Amino acid sequence: MLAERVRAVFEDWAKEEGWSETPMCQLERPADQAHGDYATPVCMQLAKVARRSPRTLAEQLRQRLLRDAELSPLVEKVEIAGPGFVNFTLSSKAYAQVIARMLDEGDQIGGGQTRPHPRLNLEFVSVNPNGPLHVGHGRYAAYGDALRRLLAFSGVNVATEFYINDFGRQMDRFGKSVAARYAQSFGVDLAVPADGYQGDYVKDVAAVIREELSDRWVQVLKSVAGAASESARVAFERVSETGASAATETMAPEDEFEESETEESDWPADTATVDALAFFRTRGCELMLEAMRTELCEFGVEFDCWFSESALHREGRLERVVERLLTSGEAYREGDAIWLRTTARGDDKDRVLIRSNGHPTYFAADIAYHENKLERGFEYLINIWGADHHGYVPRMKAAVEILAGGAGILEVIIGQLVNLMEQGELRQMSTRRGEMVTLRELIEAIGVDAARFFLVMRSQDQTLDLDLDLARQQSQENPVYYVQYAHARIASILRNAPDDLAAKVDESSKIFATPYERELIKRLESFSSMVQEAAERRAPHRVAAYAQDLAGDFHVFYKHCRVIGVEPGTASSRLAICLVTKRVVSRCLDLLGVGAPESM
RNA sequence: GCGCCUGUAGCUCAGCUGGAUAGAGCAACGGACUUCUAAUCCGUGGGUCGCAGGUUCGAAUCCUGCCAGGCGCGCCA
Numbered sequence: 001m002l003a004e005r006v007r008a009v010f011e012d013w014a015k016e017e018g019w020s021e022t023p024m025c026q027l028e029r030p031a032d033q034a035h036g037d038y039a040t041p042v043c044m045q046l047a048k049v050a051r052r053s054p055r056t057l058a059e060q061l062r063q064r065l066l067r068d069a070e071l072s073p074l075v076e077k078v079e080i081a082g083p084g085f086v087n088f089t090l091s092s093k094a095y096a097q098v099i100a101r102m103l104d105e106g107d108q109i110g111g112g113q114t115r116p117h118p119r120l121n122l123e124f125v126s127v128n129p130n131g132p133l134h135v136g137h138g139r140y141a142a143y144g145d146a147l148r149r150l151l152a153f154s155g156v157n158v159a160t161e162f163y164i165n166d167f168g169r170q171m172d173r174f175g176k177s178v179a180a181r182y183a184q185s186f187g188v189d190l191a192v193p194a195d196g197y198q199g200d201y202v203k204d205v206a207a208v209i210r211e212e213l214s215d216r217w218v219q220v221l222k223s224v225a226g227a228a229s230e231s232a233r234v235a236f237e238r239v240s241e242t243g244a245s246a247a248t249e250t251m252a253p254e255d256e257f258e259e260s261e262t263e264e265s266d267w268p269a270d271t272a273t274v275d276a277l278a279f280f281r282t283r284g285c286e287l288m289l290e291a292m293r294t295e296l297c298e299f300g301v302e303f304d305c306w307f308s309e310s311a312l313h314r315e316g317r318l319e320r321v322v323e324r325l326l327t328s329g330e331a332y333r334e335g336d337a338i339w340l341r342t343t344a345r346g347d348d349k350d351r352v353l354i355r356s357n358g359h360p361t362y363f364a365a366d367i368a369y370h371e372n373k374l375e376r377g378f379e380y381l382i383n384i385w386g387a388d389h390h391g392y393v394p395r396m397k398a399a400v401e402i403l404a405g406g407a408g409i410l411e412v413i414i415g416q417l418v419n420l421m422e423q424g425e426l427r428q429m430s431t432r433r434g435e436m437v438t439l440r441e442l443i444e445a446i447g448v449d450a451a452r453f454f455l456v457m458r459s460q461d462q463t464l465d466l467d468l469d470l471a472r473q474q475s476q477e478n479p480v481y482y483v484q485y486a487h488a489r490i491a492s493i494l495r496n497a498p499d500d501l502a503a504k505v506d507e508s509s510k511i512f513a514t515p516y517e518r519e520l521i522k523r524l525e526s527f528s529s530m531v532q533e534a535a536e537r538r539a540p541h542r543v544a545a546y547a548q549d550l551a552g553d554f555h556v557f558y559k560h561c562r563v564i565g566v567e568p569g570t571a572s573s574r575l576a577i578c579l580v581t582k583r584v585v586s587r588c589l590d591l592l593g594v595g596a597p598e599s600m
Numbered sequence: 601g602c603g604c605c606u607g608u609a610g611c612u613c614a615g616c617u618g619g620a621u622a623g624a625g626c627a628a629c630g631g632a633c634u635u636c637u638a639a640u641c642c643g644u645g646g647g648u649c650g651c652a653g654g655u656u657c658g659a660a661u662c663c664u665g666c667c668a669g670g671c672g673c674g675c676c677a
Contacts, residue, residue, distance in 0.1 A: 028619075030619090030620070031619095031620075031621075031622080031623085032620070032621070035620070039619085039620085041618095041619050041658090044619080044657065045619095047657075048657095081620080082620050083619090083620080083657065083658075084657090085619080128677080165677070167677095168676090168677065169676085169677080170677065337675055339675090348602090348603085348673085351675095352674090352675045353675095354675085355675040356675060357675080361674095361676080361677090362676070362677045363677095365677095387604080387605070387671050388671060388672065389671095389672080390604050390672060391603075391604080391671090391672045391673050392672090414604075414671095416605065416606080417670080417671075419670095457613090457614095458612085458613065459613085459614080461604095461605055461606080462605085462606070462613080463606075465612070470612095470626095477625090477626070477639085479624095479625065481639050482639070482640090484639085485637080485639050485640075486640095488637070488639090489636080489640085490636095491637095492637055493636050493637095494636095496636050497636080537617095542614090545613095545615090545624085552624085555640055556640095556642095558636080558637095558640075559632095559641045559642085560641085562635075565636080578636095599637080600637075
């Protein structure tokens with residue numbers, strides 16, 4: 001309000017003087033209170049263009065501002081200071097106007113006008129459905145969902161999406177692991193493959209299948225067990241012959257699973273076995289997905305679309321898009337493989353789409369997937385990936401540029417990882433060994449609200465050190481309670497307020513005279529620009545920081561300014577502050593996916 | 601070797617599309633509950649913003665070079 005008016009006066013002036021390329025006239029909040037409530041450094045920037053000294057310009061600007069009929073009631077004084085700052089001190093009328101206006105806005109305070117275009121697609125989490133979600137996934141989920149809320153609230157038309165990596169060798173291994181656990185529950189000696197999934201959750205999946213189908217697959221798996229032990233014996237002998245000991249073999253680092261081009265042959269290839277594997281893979285995947293969906297839902301994260309990779313393969317979309325790229329000349333054959341010319345769009349080297357063995361790469365599937373997103377009418381795509389995938393960004397951008405016929409459609413946000421500390425030590429995570437801290441564990445330790453707040457309160461391109469001991473033992477000191485407590489306190493005031501006390505701002509009276517009220521109002525006033533900036537910069541952690549600052553301002557206000565039982569004009573004005581603050585705090589918490597309790 | 605991210609108080613981090621004397625929380629110490637919720641508030645101490653140059657009226661912020669840490673550089677997914 002003040003800012004817009006100042007800008008308008010400044011621009012009129014610039015036009016009158018005939019200056020070209022004038023700097024943006026921006027208002028900022030000075031660090032030092034002695035410099036007023038707001039300040040603009042524009043005269044220093046203007047000095048070169050105007051060829052006058054900054055302080056001379058500042059004085060001229062000051063005179064014009066004071067002459068402006070709309071502006072002068074809002075400021076108590078306009079001063080020139082330092083090298084050429086123009087400092088503003090607000091009048092109580094200005095504070096009153098801010099609260100009066102925000103009171104009128106109701107629940108939508110600070111929200112943006114909804115814009116139908118561009119239709120934006122936001123993809124995140126997108127993990128293989130072969131293990132539980134760990135804390136790292138939780139961070140991406142919390143971040144992505146907060147970003148969705150932030151974008152939607154600021155007016156962007158956004159839909160979220162989870163890409164299910166339910167295709168390929170990892171899923172085969174998962175299927176075998178589930179089958180083995182299922183067989184074991186019937187006393188069949190079928191081992192989980194060495195490159196399979198050892199975690200106990202696989203037993204849970206197997207138990208559900210046993211519940212559903214009883215011993216339907218036991219006979220088939222018995223014969224698999226026989227064949228497998230034979231093949232293990234052969235492998236053992238081969239190792240012995242080459243001189244390597246079996247002991248060394250089992251102690252090899254478990255994270256190393258180099259892909260051998262020979263397909264795994266420890267399971268027979270007869271129809272019954274293939275059917276069994278297909279069943280356990282598919283059903284296991286479904287059950288894992290179901291569990292994930294439930295867990296994410298409990299975590300407050302829902303997706304508009306769950307998109308299956310295997311569906312792309314089934315529907316022949318990979319072949320189709322590769323054909324299209326060959327036809328357009330963007331892809332070419334070399335050796336026995338098919339390559340995409342990504343170097344033409346800024347990548348380091350061209351990338352393989354179809355390997356010389358005829359199998360498509362993961363990249364080819366991803367291209368088919370992104371083509372599909374565009375076909376569904378999305379005009380702008382955001383993907384949130386882990387830091388370990390950042391090397392993949394240039395080729396994917398190149399691919400989308402080719403598909404969309406223009407650059408700047410795909411934005412990739414790289415999120416850094418989560419380090420888990422326990423008893424001062426780093427806890428390493430491995431999905432296959434099942435040695436990870438799951439999202440569920442974290443939620444059970446500190447609750448959804450604290451977990452969500454904690455996971456988004458830091459910038460996403462900062463690795464997050466999560467101290468589990470602290471999270472468990474000191475959840476009382478988590479900043480989320482500080483913010484929620486402010487909300488609960490306001491709710492309490494509203495409950496205790498007498499019926500005849502209404503939230504109302506009387507602009508004519510001398511109100512909002514204390515610094516506590518004024519600080520709080522200035523913070524409230526900045527809410528909508530904070531939202532816009534946080535959305536533009538994909539930075540929900542700013543909302544968390546703002547919420548803490550706002551809660552702090554409120555707690556100070558609460559301590560010094562009574563609402564109930566004071567002079568009626570003051571009481572209703574302060575009640576108005578409370579109401580507006582409550583709405584803004586509640587909105588901040590909602591943007592983060594955290595609850596706003598009425599009492600604590 | 602190349603690319604991305606990071607380096608700010610004892611600890612965890614904001615601030616990074618340039619503004620005045622660099623902030624918050626935790627930790628340490630000292631105060632405040634007859635009054636709307638003390639999960640709160642008030643006060644004290646704590647810094648060569650990794651280092652060195654450069655651009656600018658002005659640099660934690662932009663540029664260059666170094667140092668340190670993390671991640672990545674497949675016809676894997």
